[in-house]
Amino acid sequence: MPHPYIPNSAPEVRREMLDAIGVDSVEDLYRPIPSELRFQGRLPLEEGIPEEGRLRRHVEGILRRNTPATDVLSFLGAGCYQHEVPAVCDEINRRGEFVTSYAGDVYGDHGRLQALWEFQDVMAELIEMDVVTTPNYDWSTAAAMCLRSSVMLTGRKRVLVPAALLLDRRLVFQDYLAHDVQVDEIPFDEATGLLDLAALQAAIGDDVAAVYVEYPNALGVIEHQAGEAVEIAHEHGAMAVVGADPSGLGVLASPGSLGADFAVGDLQPLGMHMSYGGGLSGYIGCRNDAEVIGSLPVFIFAKTATLEPGQHGFGYLNFDRTHYVKRGEGSQNGGTTTALWAITAAAYLGLHGPEGMRELGEGLLQRTRYAADRIGALPGVTAPRFTGASLKEFVVTYDAHDVASVDAALRERGIFGGKDLSVDFPSLGRSSLWAVTEVHTKDDIDRLVATLGEVLA
Amino acid sequence: MSPQFQQARWSEPLLSEIGTPGERGYVPTAPEAEIAAHAPDPLAAIPPAFRRATAPALPQVAQPQLLRHFYRLSQETLGNDVAVDFGLGTCTMKYSPKVNEHLVRMPEVQDLHPAQHEDTVQGILEVLWRLEQMLCAISGLDRFTLQPPSGSAAVYTNASIIRAYHASRGEGEQRDEIVSSVFSHPCDQSGPWSAGFKVVELYPGPNGYPELDALKAALSNRTAGIVITNPEDTGIYNPHIAEFTRLVHEAGGLCVYDQANANGILGIARAREAGFDLCHFNMHKTFSSPHNGMGPAMGASGVKEELARFLPAPVVERRGDRFELDWNRPESIGKIRSFVGNAQIAVRSYAWILALGPDGIREVAETAVLNANYLATRLREVPGMSQPFPTSNTPIEQFRWSLEALREETGVGSADVSRNLADYGYQPVFGSHHPFIVPEPLTPEASESFSKEDIDGWADAMIDIAKRAQTDADDVLEGPYRNACRRIDAAALDDPERWVPSSRAERTKGAVRGD
Numbered sequence: 001m002p003h004p005y006i007p008n009s010a011p012e013v014r015r016e017m018l019d020a021i022g023v024d025s026v027e028d029l030y031r032p033i034p035s036e037l038r039f040q041g042r043l044p045l046e047e048g049i050p051e052e053g054r055l056r057r058h059v060e061g062i063l064r065r066n067t068p069a070t071d072v073l074s075f076l077g078a079g080c081y082q083h084e085v086p087a088v089c090d091e092i093n094r095r096g097e098f099v100t101s102y103a104g105d106v107y108g109d110h111g112r113l114q115a116l117w118e119f120q121d122v123m124a125e126l127i128e129m130d131v132v133t134t135p136n137y138d139w140s141t142a143a144a145m146c147l148r149s150s151v152m153l154t155g156r157k158r159v160l161v162p163a164a165l166l167l168d169r170r171l172v173f174q175d176y177l178a179h180d181v182q183v184d185e186i187p188f189d190e191a192t193g194l195l196d197l198a199a200l201q202a203a204i205g206d207d208v209a210a211v212y213v214e215y216p217n218a219l220g221v222i223e224h225q226a227g228e229a230v231e232i233a234h235e236h237g238a239m240a241v242v243g244a245d246p247s248g249l250g251v252l253a254s255p256g257s258l259g260a261d262f263a264v265g266d267l268q269p270l271g272m273h274m275s276y277g278g279g280l281s282g283y284i285g286c287r288n289d290a291e292v293i294g295s296l297p298v299f300i301f302a303k304t305a306t307l308e309p310g311q312h313g314f315g316y317l318n319f320d321r322t323h324y325v326k327r328g329e330g331s332q333n334g335g336t337t338t339a340l341w342a343i344t345a346a347a348y349l350g351l352h353g354p355e356g357m358r359e360l361g362e363g364l365l366q367r368t369r370y371a372a373d374r375i376g377a378l379p380g381v382t383a384p385r386f387t388g389a390s391l392k393e394f395v396v397t398y399d400a401h402d403v404a405s406v407d408a409a410l411r412e413r414g415i416f417g418g419k420d421l422s423v424d425f426p427s428l429g430r431s432s433l434w435a436v437t438e439v440h441t442k443d444d445i446d447r448l449v450a451t452l453g454e455v456l457a
Numbered sequence: 458m459s460p461q462f463q464q465a466r467w468s469e470p471l472l473s474e475i476g477t478p479g480e481r482g483y484v485p486t487a488p489e490a491e492i493a494a495h496a497p498d499p500l501a502a503i504p505p506a507f508r509r510a511t512a513p514a515l516p517q518v519a520q521p522q523l524l525r526h527f528y529r530l531s532q533e534t535l536g537n538d539v540a541v542d543f544g545l546g547t548c549t550m551k552y553s554p555k556v557n558e559h560l561v562r563m564p565e566v567q568d569l570h571p572a573q574h575e576d577t578v579q580g581i582l583e584v585l586w587r588l589e590q591m592l593c594a595i596s597g598l599d600r601f602t603l604q605p606p607s608g609s610a611a612v613y614t615n616a617s618i619i620r621a622y623h624a625s626r627g628e629g630e631q632r633d634e635i636v637s638s639v640f641s642h643p644c645d646q647s648g649p650w651s652a653g654f655k656v657v658e659l660y661p662g663p664n665g666y667p668e669l670d671a672l673k674a675a676l677s678n679r680t681a682g683i684v685i686t687n688p689e690d691t692g693i694y695n696p697h698i699a700e701f702t703r704l705v706h707e708a709g710g711l712c713v714y715d716q717a718n719a720n721g722i723l724g725i726a727r728a729r730e731a732g733f734d735l736c737h738f739n740m741h742k743t744f745s746s747p748h749n750g751m752g753p754a755m756g757a758s759g760v761k762e763e764l765a766r767f768l769p770a771p772v773v774e775r776r777g778d779r780f781e782l783d784w785n786r787p788e789s790i791g792k793i794r795s796f797v798g799n800a801q802i803a804v805r806s807y808a809w810i811l812a813l814g815p816d817g818i819r820e821v822a823e824t825a826v827l828n829a830n831y832l833a834t835r836l837r838e839v840p841g842m843s844q845p846f847p848t849s850n851t852p853i854e855q856f857r858w859s860l861e862a863l864r865e866e867t868g869v870g871s872a873d874v875s876r877n878l879a880d881y882g883y884q885p886v887f888g889s890h891h892p893f894i895v896p897e898p899l900t901p902e903a904s905e906s907f908s909k910e911d912i913d914g915w916a917d918a919m920i921d922i923a924k925r926a927q928t929d930a931d932d933v934l935e936g937p938y939r940n941a942c943r944r945i946d947a948a949a950l951d952d953p954e955r956w957v958p959s960s961r962a963e964r965t966k967g968a969v970r971g972d
Contacts, residue, residue: 069568
């Protein structure tokens with residue numbers, strides 16, 4: 001039976017093609033592969049399911065064992081967030097023309113290139129930097145790439161990063177940097193959760209390639225000293241890599257305004273579903289400097305003229321700097337990253353505009369304040385644990401209850417509590433990181449507080 | 458030129474140019490009055506210097522105009538759903554089944570948070586585990602990680618594992634060289650370089666693949682391993698590959714098989730039988746997940762059992778009927794990206810392999826090889842076309858041929874021919890990765906998704922363009938004409954004084970406007 005995904009299965013068509021090639025069978029075409037390297041027999045795979053209906057029932061049956069966060073009340077964040085996803089964003093990123101395109105050229109994919117350039121264009125306005133690249137995989141890998149660029153640009157082999165860092169981010173840095181770069185952590189203030197600037201001053205020297213700061217940090221605290229950290233870096237000839245959650249940038253100072261050399265963060269809040277982490281996308285911004293751009297392997301598109309007056313054309317900006325050309329001689333790894341999410345983020349920013357981004361940011365600040373204060377009013381709970389201001393996350397510490405048992409009890413009541421920090425930050429004791437966004441209503445927060453009160457009683 | 462085809466040409470203004478100040482396309486849900494009253498000044502806790510001084514200069518446009526804009530841009534994009542995209546050789550463009558797009562948009566996939574308790578994500582963990590088992594069967598290796606979010610990230614992952622392996626044996630300092638070949642993918646060199654290695658590149662011998670003597674000369678006690686593609690970009694299968702892996706092992710190195718393009722050998726030849734210790738597959742190429750315009754994607758890295766301890770954390774383990782994430786991996790290289798990777802890609806590839814089964818998978822490979830060779834046969838009819846390594850004349854997958862003779866005869870080279878394919882409704886054909894060893898190169902790849910008619914149509918277009926070059930070269934040099942945009946001023950892409958990465962850069966720098 002011909003498989004619905006494979007044409008050319010009719011015997012007469014195959015015969016015609018084989019005759020044209022001049023061989024008897026497909027087997028003849030495999031002659032270049034020596035017989036001792038040929039796999040003998042059938043692959044040990046389950047039998048195929050060519051019927052779409054049966055396949056769908058089978059896969060859906062497995063997937064239905066999942067509980068989507070949207071079916072319960074979830075307060076998980078820590079690098080991936082349940083935000084509103086405008087229907088238009090879903091509509092645009094399901095267009096088959098975009099979804100099934102790839103590395104197409106200027107002349108076949110004009111629309112895709114324009115959309116990606118427009119992402120760069122609107123994102124540059126949000127972060128107030130002149131250059132935005134096609135995004136990397138996620139915030140962590142975007143930060144790691146810019147730290148590696150700083151090492152390449154300065155020739156120095158030490159970077160300073162906050163101790164208030166997500167475990168995932170720490171482990172990405174470990175793999176990507178630590179084999180030849182010394183990664184030193186700068187502690188946070190126990191009361192505010194902010195970077196200990198005196199410790200940064202003490203740690204920095206002329207051997208430091210870059211200082212990395214981010215807001216909010218892994219404790220949910222808005223690192224409002226980011227500008228000071230940038231200055232300290234620059235005083236010592238180091239570069240400044242500044243991470244910023246774009247959902248706060250309608251109201252908070254932008255990385256560009258703080259003097260960052262590189263800006264990074266995750267686009268996921270801007271119109272991407274969480275998809276078990278598959279919605280992440282790490283934006284990168286930098287100065288319009290050929291040397292700085294040259295240290296990055298990710299694609300950048302440029303707008304140019306065409307033979308037709310007034311028409312916009314788009315192409316790859318300085319393709320020769322990429323790993324496709326440099327290969328093993330001084331280029332970081334580039335390649336396929338997260339272009340579809342960049343197009344989606346462009347649509348999201350276009351939909352929201354300056355007013356929508358301001359309202360989003362203000363609403364996050366207000367809800368977080370409300371939720372943290374309400375939870376903090378429960379007996380046996382400290383919330384927010386740190387006095388530094390929160391954008392959409394804050395740390396909750398229990399006096400006596402361990403996080404895992406509270407989480408289990410909440411789960412039974414249809415609530416996913418905050419992320420347990422006992423592995424990421426054992427020094428914080430019985431702590432967890434809670435995220436509140438515009439998907440949460442007052443009733444949601446009040447229900448959480450009432451339920452948490454019952455569980456802790 | 459085909460008189461029928463005309464791509465949409467909307468001449469869309471830029472996103473920043475549409476709409477009118479005061480318009481908007483979305484209203485995020487506002488907090489209720491009680492919440493607002495609790496924090497009447499939302500920014501009270503933010504030091505004034507850290508508040509945004511100037512509102513971002515974002516578009517101000519209503520929803521209908523914004524949606525229309527992006528729909529029009531999509532119509533100016535030749536995705537594989539609307540066009541025969543096998544010009545993109547080495548990319549394995551194939552049909553991405555629509556049912557899988559429906560599956561990944563289930564709330565049970567797209568609305569999962571990656572830190573949810575294991576009890577609430579048993580379904581997605583089971584899919585990750587099952588896909589891993591399938592890839593083990595297809596490669597013959599023992600364990601896979603699905604965390605790398607691209608093929609080049611998978612190569613990088615494998616290079617990191619090599620680094621960790623030699624470090625664990627006290628040879629980390631000494632073994633600092635990776636051998637690769639110039640017809641292997643560029644990431645086979647940049648990946649190891651990013652992981653801290655020096656890269657030694659082998660050049661092809663007369664048959665198109667590196668000679669054994671060249672490999673022997675490259676090996677030493679500094680050799681950490683080899684990272685190689687086979688068939689290489691040329692479509693030529695190196696028949697001495699088992700000898701290659703044996704020699705590298707003798708020198709104390711590990712062997713990595715770049716299987717980004719494994720389409721022609723699924724069920725035919727595996728990494729294990731060829732002696733490889735590690736390999737990777739691109740789920741967005743061979744295993745049908747759509748390429749998403751350049752990601753999100755997935756590169757699955759596979760290893761033999763003795764290297765499994767170095768895999769990035771976490772890995773999925775099955776204990777009875779339960780699936781768990783194992784984070785307890787003290788020798789792990791760390792992480793390649795956050796969480797477990799692009800899980801939605803795993804759902805698509807799992808469903809694709811399951812739809813085909815062992816016989817269907819083999820039919821994929823056989824049809825891809827049949828298509829490649831039929832395409833090659835048809836392309837022999839193109840005036841000025843030649844095959845650079847004539848002794849290897851049955852390509853296994855994509856293949857790299859040359860239009861040098863056409864260029865010499867007419868002045869029209871492969872890039873010009875490629876561009877003109879857009880006038881026939883085709884994606885321009887990929888030339889070559891660098892360096893351009895084959896002059897005037899082009900590299901098509903006809904996967905199993907394309908019919909004989911698809912191939913004939915494409916070959917006829919190539920023939921037509923080459924004939925036009927012979928009769929009116931200027932007409933071809935100025936093309937294309939019937940696609941979304943005319944020939945661009947490419948010099949402005951490479952000149953820092955002229956390049957325009959954003960309107961903001963244009964304003965700041967006062968660069969010469971591209972238009």
